[in-house]
Amino acid sequence: MSPAGSLAEGEAIVADSDLKRLAGNYAAPRVPPVLPAWPGLGGLDRTRLAAVAAPRDFLMIDNVAGLLQERYAGVAWIRLGPADGDPGALLLTLLAALAWQAPDISAGIGEAVRRWSRQGDRAPAYGLTGQALAAAVGRPAVMVLEGAEHLIRESPAQPDPVVPGLLPGPGEDLDVVLIAFAAWDPGRLGRRGQVLGPGQLRLDARGAALMAETIGVNLPDAAIRGGLSSTGGAAGALRAAFSASTVVGRAAFGAALAGAAGPGDLLTRLARGMLARAREETRAALAGALRLGVWHRDLGAVLGHGPAGRDEPWWLELADGWRQLIPAWRAPLRSLEIAAALDPASLTVLADHLARRGAADIALDLYLEAGQTRRALDAAATLAGDLARGGCWSAITQLAQDMTAGHHPGRPRGQDAQPEATSMRFSSLA
Numbered sequence: 001m002s003p004a005g006s007l008a009e010g011e012a013i014v015a016d017s018d019l020k021r022l023a024g025n026y027a028a029p030r031v032p033p034v035l036p037a038w039p040g041l042g043g044l045d046r047t048r049l050a051a052v053a054a055p056r057d058f059l060m061i062d063n064v065a066g067l068l069q070e071r072y073a074g075v076a077w078i079r080l081g082p083a084d085g086d087p088g089a090l091l092l093t094l095l096a097a098l099a100w101q102a103p104d105i106s107a108g109i110g111e112a113v114r115r116w117s118r119q120g121d122r123a124p125a126y127g128l129t130g131q132a133l134a135a136a137v138g139r140p141a142v143m144v145l146e147g148a149e150h151l152i153r154e155s156p157a158q159p160d161p162v163v164p165g166l167l168p169g170p171g172e173d174l175d176v177v178l179i180a181f182a183a184w185d186p187g188r189l190g191r192r193g194q195v196l197g198p199g200q201l202r203l204d205a206r207g208a209a210l211m212a213e214t215i216g217v218n219l220p221d222a223a224i225r226g227g228l229s230s231t232g233g234a235a236g237a238l239r240a241a242f243s244a245s246t247v248v249g250r251a252a253f254g255a256a257l258a259g260a261a262g263p264g265d266l267l268t269r270l271a272r273g274m275l276a277r278a279r280e281e282t283r284a285a286l287a288g289a290l291r292l293g294v295w296h297r298d299l300g301a302v303l304g305h306g307p308a309g310r311d312e313p314w315w316l317e318l319a320d321g322w323r324q325l326i327p328a329w330r331a332p333l334r335s336l337e338i339a340a341a342l343d344p345a346s347l348t349v350l351a352d353h354l355a356r357r358g359a360a361d362i363a364l365d366l367y368l369e370a371g372q373t374r375r376a377l378d379a380a381a382t383l384a385g386d387l388a389r390g391g392c393w394s395a396i397t398q399l400a401q402d403m404t405a406g407h408h409p410g411r412p413r414g415q416d417a418q419p420e421a422t423s424m425r426f427s428s429l430a
Contacts, residue, residue: 012298012357020359020386021093024294024322026100028077029065037210038063038235040201046071049176049193051148053184056327057234057263058201061146061316064179068144072175074137076101079293079324080147083361088392090151091117094129095390102136118391130174139173148178152188181327202233211235217242223254231263236328243313244270247277264331271332274313280341281305286314286325286333287341288350291369292362294324302353303346344370355379360386377403 012023041063044050052064068075078097084090095113099106109132116125134141145151178189186195203211208228212219219227219242231237244267245253252273260266275283281300285308289295297307298321308315308323314333315323325333333339342350351366355375360382367376380403387396 012296020357020361021096021100022292022294022359022362023100023320024296024318024324025079026077026097027294027318027320027322028075029062030317030319031062031066031069034214035063035066036060036214036235036239037207038201038203039207040196040203040235041067043200044177044196045194047175047192047194049178049189051178051180051184051189051193051195052201053148053178053180053182053195054198054201055183055234056181056330057231057237058198059179059181059236059327060239061179061324061327064144064177068142068177072140072142074134074139074141076133076137076141076143078143078145080145080150081293082150083395084147084150085152086392086395086398087122088117088390089387089395091122091125091129092386092390092392094126094133098129098132098136101133105132105136114390118389120391134174140175141173142175142177144177144179146179147181149180149182149184151178152182152184198234201235203228203235203238204233207235208233208238211239212242215239215242217245219245219250219253223250223257226257227266230257230260230266234263234328236326237263237267240313240326240328241266241270244274247313248273264335267328268332268335271329271336275336275338279309282308282312282314283338283341284308284346285323287339289323289325290330290333290339291342291366294318294322296322299350299353302350303342344372348372348375351375351379355382358382 038060041052041060044052044067052059065075065077076097078093080090080093084093091113095106095110099110109128113125113129116122130143133143183197184195186193186197189195205225205228208224209221212224223245227238227241231241241253248256248270253270256266256269256273260269278286284303284305285295285297285300288299292299295308300307314325314329316326317323347366347370351363351370351372352375354366355363355378360379364376364379364383367373367379380399384396384399387399
């Protein structure tokens, strides 16, 4: 890293990998000195395979990070996207995580892992990559897969074959924790896994009061009870609402609470009030993070913007100056069309910057949204070669179908687009 959180040339991209990812997709959350109370998370056992699976409003990612940092010597954090439902693409994502943690180890096993993948023999490839990750971060280790809902490829009531395949043998000091932004049937992980869902994670009145006290918000008891009722005890939404009250003020918070029809409406009202105060660079950063999953001030600099403000309640701070949106704010920001803060010309500038660094997977989506068909086809050709080296045959087929059919210019293919527009996406999640 360069001083003061700036990225040196090329550091934004994990270069020693087949799919060139943003390094922020592997940056662990920074855990603040004091975390809001969340009693339900304490029910997460230290087991070989576990999932925290609930809608975005329920989850507080830095709390999960804090718990795991207390329990493990090493944490490998990986943010998944829709394309990672393909077993070959998932394997390339894991290899990129290893390349970010330990390029020498990745170079030593990379060709063997890719060969197994090309031949369809992915079980040893997953196992070897998991062992290498554990060695890279320090044992006992945990691998966190955030956005694990993208691994679901079958009926939600049936265990998914990909997930147990990620678990190394009993002799390895590597556990796997999945963070899924959707409720899961406990049977999905089979007998070896534990799933914490909305029922276990929901806050009660005492938990809401403790959260308000921990955050340090100055709200009357009636407002705290109203926030709990409006959010249905969803910890992430309640924390976001309480944090927003420090920006918009008690009166505006009370007005939003009185008019809100539910947790989504409450956060949308509060987000509208905060955006009215936001600077242009903050709006651009929010629009970029919605698309890419993570953001860094140096990406804003590519677009001619200064850094977004610190201590804004939108953000979860990550290692090395990276940030991601707090999950509860994603839907309100989409509904307020903050994505329009980056116009097609800005998207093209950002895509060109990433494409020059080999990140064809990320650039492709931006080019398509900007209506830059010729550039998108060039990025797709580069991406197809990257996928072929990892044996992602079904992904290549889907990519060909997408590019042949053509995506409507300007329609996002990213994480928050409609399902029919996201059959192929190789950028990462937040």
